[in-house]
Amino acid sequence: MEETVVTVDRVVKSYLARSKKARKEDKVQVLGSISFELRKGSFTSIIGPSGCGKTTLLKIIDGLVRPDSGRVVFNGKIVDSPPEKMGFVFQQFGLLPWRSVIKNVEFGLELKGVDPDERQPIAQKYLEAVGLKGFEHHYVHEISSGMQQRVGLARALAIDPDVLLMDEPFASIDMQTREILQRQLLQIVKGEIPKTTLFVTHNVDEAIYLSDEILLMGTHPAEVKEKIPINLPPNRADYDVRAHPEYIRLRNRIWKFLEKEIMEKNGFGNYGSR
Amino acid sequence: MGHDDKGIEDQSRTISAPNDQAMLERQTEEKRPAGRRTFPNFISGSLRARLAVFALTFLIFLSLWQLIASLTNNSLILAKPLPVFQALVNLLQDNVPRATEGLQNPTIAIVQTLEIVFLGFGLAAIVGIPIGILEGRWNFAAGIIDPWIDATHSIPIVALIPTLYFAIGGSFFAFVFIAFLLAVFSIIVNTQSGVKYSIGFLSDVGRSFRASELQFISKIVLPASMPDIITGLRVGLGRAILGAVLAQALLSGNGLGGMIVTFQDLYATPYTMATLLLIAVLGILVLQLPKQLEKRIFKGNEIFETL
Amino acid sequence: MRSGITRYITLFGTGVVFITAWWALAESKHNFAQFAGPGQVAVALGSLFTNSAISASLVPALKDTMVSIFFGFFLAVIVGIPIGVLMGRYIVADLVLDPWVNAWYSVPAIAFVPLVMNWTGLNYGGSIVIAFLIAVFSIILNVYSGVKNCSTTLLDTAASYRASEFQLLSKVMLPASLPQIMIGLRLGLSRAIEGVVISEMLYAAVGLGGMIDYSADHLQSATSDALIIILAIISLVLTGCLRILDRKMIGWKELDAR
Numbered sequence A: 001m002e003e004t005v006v007t008v009d010r011v012v013k014s015y016l017a018r019s020k021k022a023r024k025e026d027k028v029q030v031l032g033s034i035s036f037e038l039r040k041g042s043f044t045s046i047i048g049p050s051g052c053g054k055t056t057l058l059k060i061i062d063g064l065v066r067p068d069s070g071r072v073v074f075n076g077k078i079v080d081s082p083p084e085k086m087g088f089v090f091q092q093f094g095l096l097p098w099r100s101v102i103k104n105v106e107f108g109l110e111l112k113g114v115d116p117d118e119r120q121p122i123a124q125k126y127l128e129a130v131g132l133k134g135f136e137h138h139y140v141h142e143i144s145s146g147m148q149q150r151v152g153l154a155r156a157l158a159i160d161p162d163v164l165l166m167d168e169p170f171a172s173i174d175m176q177t178r179e180i181l182q183r184q185l186l187q188i189v190k191g192e193i194p195k196t197t198l199f200v201t202h203n204v205d206e207a208i209y210l211s212d213e214i215l216l217m218g219t220h221p222a223e224v225k226e227k228i229p230i231n232l233p234p235n236r237a238d239y240d241v242r243a244h245p246e247y248i249r250l251r252n253r254i255w256k257f258l259e260k261e262i263m264e265k266n267g268f269g270n271y272g273s274r
Numbered sequence B: 001m002g003h004d005d006k007g008i009e010d011q012s013r014t015i016s017a018p019n020d021q022a023m024l025e026r027q028t029e030e031k032r033p034a035g036r037r038t039f040p041n042f043i044s045g046s047l048r049a050r051l052a053v054f055a056l057t058f059l060i061f062l063s064l065w066q067l068i069a070s071l072t073n074n075s076l077i078l079a080k081p082l083p084v085f086q087a088l089v090n091l092l093q094d095n096v097p098r099a100t101e102g103l104q105n106p107t108i109a110i111v112q113t114l115e116i117v118f119l120g121f122g123l124a125a126i127v128g129i130p131i132g133i134l135e136g137r138w139n140f141a142a143g144i145i146d147p148w149i150d151a152t153h154s155i156p157i158v159a160l161i162p163t164l165y166f167a168i169g170g171s172f173f174a175f176v177f178i179a180f181l182l183a184v185f186s187i188i189v190n191t192q193s194g195v196k197y198s199i200g201f202l203s204d205v206g207r208s209f210r211a212s213e214l215q216f217i218s219k220i221v222l223p224a225s226m227p228d229i230i231t232g233l234r235v236g237l238g239r240a241i242l243g244a245v246l247a248q249a250l251l252s253g254n255g256l257g258g259m260i261v262t263f264q265d266l267y268a269t270p271y272t273m274a275t276l277l278l279i280a281v282l283g284i285l286v287l288q289l290p291k292q293l294e295k296r297i298f299k300g301n302e303i304f305e306t307l
Numbered sequence C: 001m002r003s004g005i006t007r008y009i010t011l012f013g014t015g016v017v018f019i020t021a022w023w024a025l026a027e028s029k030h031n032f033a034q035f036a037g038p039g040q041v042a043v044a045l046g047s048l049f050t051n052s053a054i055s056a057s058l059v060p061a062l063k064d065t066m067v068s069i070f071f072g073f074f075l076a077v078i079v080g081i082p083i084g085v086l087m088g089r090y091i092v093a094d095l096v097l098d099p100w101v102n103a104w105y106s107v108p109a110i111a112f113v114p115l116v117m118n119w120t121g122l123n124y125g126g127s128i129v130i131a132f133l134i135a136v137f138s139i140i141l142n143v144y145s146g147v148k149n150c151s152t153t154l155l156d157t158a159a160s161y162r163a164s165e166f167q168l169l170s171k172v173m174l175p176a177s178l179p180q181i182m183i184g185l186r187l188g189l190s191r192a193i194e195g196v197v198i199s200e201m202l203y204a205a206v207g208l209g210g211m212i213d214y215s216a217d218h219l220q221s222a223t224s225d226a227l228i229i230i231l232a233i234i235s236l237v238l239t240g241c242l243r244i245l246d247r248k249m250i251g252w253k254e255l256d257a258r
Helices: A054-061 A101-105 A107-112 A116-129 A145-158 A175-192 A204-210 A245-265 B003-012 B021-026 B047-072 B081-092 B106-137 B139-154 B157-168 B172-208 B213-251 B255-265 B269-297 B302-306 C003-028 C038-050 C052-089 C091-106 C113-120 C124-148 C152-160 C165-203 C207-217 C221-249
Strands: A004-019 A024-039 A043-047 A069-074 A086-089 A163-167 A196-201 A213-217 A224-229
Touching: A004 A054, A004 A196, A024 A054, A024 A069, A024 A196, A024 A224, A043 A054, A043 A175, A043 A204, A054 A069, A054 A163, A054 A196, A086 A145, A086 B172, A101 A107, A101 A116, A101 A145, A107 A116, A107 A145, A107 B213, A116 A145, A145 A175, A175 A204, A196 A204, A204 A245, A213 A245, A224 A245, B047 B081, B047 C091, B081 B106, B081 B269, B106 B139, B106 B172, B106 B213, B106 B255, B139 B172, B139 C003, B139 C221, B157 B172, B157 B213, B157 C165, B157 C207, B157 C221, B172 B213, B213 B255, B213 B269, B213 C165, B255 B269, B269 C091, B269 C113, C003 C038, C038 C052, C038 C221, C052 C091, C052 C124, C052 C165, C052 C207, C052 C221, C091 C124, C113 C124, C113 C165, C124 C165, C152 C165, C165 C207, C165 C221, C207 C221
Parallel strands: A043 A196, A043 A213, A086 A163, A163 A196
Antiparallel strands: A004 A024, A004 A069, A213 A224
């Protein structure tokens, strides 16, 4: 049994939302008592309809947001500010446009106070690991969105985190590039540079393809409704996993769960459900 | 350590001012309307084309001027281009109409005005940018300072010139202060707007990589807000010119402002217009030249627009 | 932070600090007799209204200033918005007018004043022209920006429903650009007011600016300050009205909520 690296313990979060009609602020409960654990080396995905608080949860785990109650424990310590050994990959990339690619990857190291002579080769190594060798001195707007996110990934990996948090990282990228990026991600975090990964997405296929375990989140308030272990063979990059019968079964199960939530959220009621 | 050099060295590239709809309340007096121009390339691309457009515009302007001046046929109201340029040349050679001999030399007047402008502007930048950053970064500070900014925004500051004269006199530094006052608010508001905007996007990035406050401001916020800060500086410089010249015209007979009044009183219209032309050109240079330069240095950066 | 109440408290608090500082400054300048403290200004303010000799000249001055502001701004709006739309929509207009608009916009207000005043004489007509000149380019540029940034998706949608040019402008482009147009209007109003004040002060003949300059020349600093306060109040009210209008019209855009 691998060790537990991160424990999320009954995390609750509400936000004050201003409703224009009501003209006063109302508490909207975004997360209702979330609990789960991450085991070392595992790849866990959180799936749920858009806007159910997945991003908020991820930010709480990274210490970017404080929960109302409950706590996150990482490597034995309670998280109340971004821990040094957690890396975060943003949906909108969050790259600094005035810096070259290599300087973006160096960013975390630079902030830690690492010498320029030391950090350059480190950044170079991770840049190559994501397959961007040769693009060191390009600028962000000169490369495609798929490449930009790979820079974001390299940046997060460069600080050698124990845990990698990824917030719908491929959502802004076109489908075709996305599939290739998924494969590459697996090859990295399950291969050359093993990491414990927590991956947020609303894309079912992506989640099943990548994960060892999937947490299904509902909405209003968001809770972990189910934890589904993914028992597909490893090395998923090497075979046509999507044709695997288990894959199909999982997909149906997850989609059924989601469908209900999404239909309600979009005001469909019972319209068109199977 | 050499971190900071390496970190900021690349900021000479690529940021275009975001069109900041979310900052409606904070839009400053003359925040450059940031538009995404979709010009066909041959127009916006070449320097030659731009110069040609500029030259053409100037020629049209001169012709219209000549035309209108001939039509009105009253050289006291509107002098023709040629006399005005002659007067301009005279002024630059310190060759003044006899009636004004004994007053300040034009070249000295110009220099003095420029001194006031740049000192006032310089102070406004030194004071205004930090305040703008403060306001953009900490809501608490913004809460205190903003009402003042709003208030001064709604009142024409130029109306305060007589009061200021009574308060601080008409010395050189009084003029500098007036120029400062007019410039500083534009700088503060634009800086604040840029800072707030970039913090909105990049604050999570900075925090997740555990940037210290100093690192956050210097490595993330400042480079990201550069376009807006520069806009504020441009506008501020223009306002400083206005302040300096206006104060001179109202309070003393010196400098460019004083020259306007002097020549006006003598109905020496070509000379008045020559002085006005100088001021106008100064204003245009200050506000437009950096914009053209900026277009060349900062090529559009789509990243900010997709965020 | 409850922004509404806190703002007022801060404003009030800093206002108190300001007035105290002002009073202290005036007290310390006993030998510099011209500088008026809050008390004297209040008295002067009162006498402006009560003393019939003075108030006789106050009313026409107020009228001159208000008329100048209104007409100057109004003209700037009805000229500025169409030109801005034209420039934003038609590249030819943009190419032709852009250097002009930017150049005229960059000229410091004071450069316009002597010429215009020479032409119109020393009455409020000149102030109207100057207010117009200074405000209109600001409005044009902001309208231009709003129109140009109108999402092409919206335009394509209208086109796919076969909207005529006029329908496209009136039903899609103008409403979509409204936030930026409102910004332009607010800036234009500030500039118009400033233009009026500048021209009135420089020529000391009409309006509140003229009265301010006149009393300043005669070293009646308390009166001059009092007049400035009146001017400030008018200015605040006008810009406040525009701000309310702004808020009412832009419900659908997210305003920066603090």
